[in-house]
Amino acid sequence: MDLFSSEIETSIKNYQLKDAAINYYDSFFSEKEANSFYSHFSNETDWQEDTITVFGKTYKQPRLTALYALNKKPYSYSGITMHPKPFTQELIKIKSKIETVIDVNFTTVLLNLYRDGNDSNGWHSDDEKELGKNPIIASVSFGATRQFKLQHKKDKALKEKIALTHGSLLIMSGTTQHYWKHQIPKTRKVVNPRINLTFRIIK
């Protein structure tokens, strides 16, 4: 074995959860790649602060977002409609690398910036119509580690917690969005920002 090879030492964990298919790849990107993507997306992304409407009330979303796609298809959720910008070279690089482990062709990526531990993403499923039935969602994380929590919608005792580390990849597929919801809760511990990219297919 070449000790100096740049091969990435990723380790895969397949979660055995009822009604879900979840695979987690630790260090999917090397530390160096992850650092470089982190600074790229911090500096070069056109971050938006959106106002969402839930049950008729409007709120500022507790994080910043951006949407990029290969096509012009918008993405709507929580009463907002986002229109994508074209994919950048960096996004294409990341998408291509994910597509070496999963045989799909992502069209769209939603970026989330959690500025600190006070930013969050509330309980939801990625089950919007435009994602189709049993969507495949690939989620890449750079920056601070945050906890990703999952709960079964009917069998509420079924829960899982995954620490999403710098350079990791999480893939949700099968019936995960139908039966489970997920969130990134606020935390008092984290002060550093985290950038998340969720690749999706919108045809």
Ligand SMILES: O=C(O)CCC(=O)C(=O)O
């Ligand atoms: O930040 C994350 O890891 C999750 C993002 C997410 O659930 C979403 O954008 O739908």
Ligand SMILES: [Fe+2]
């Ligand atoms: Fe989500």
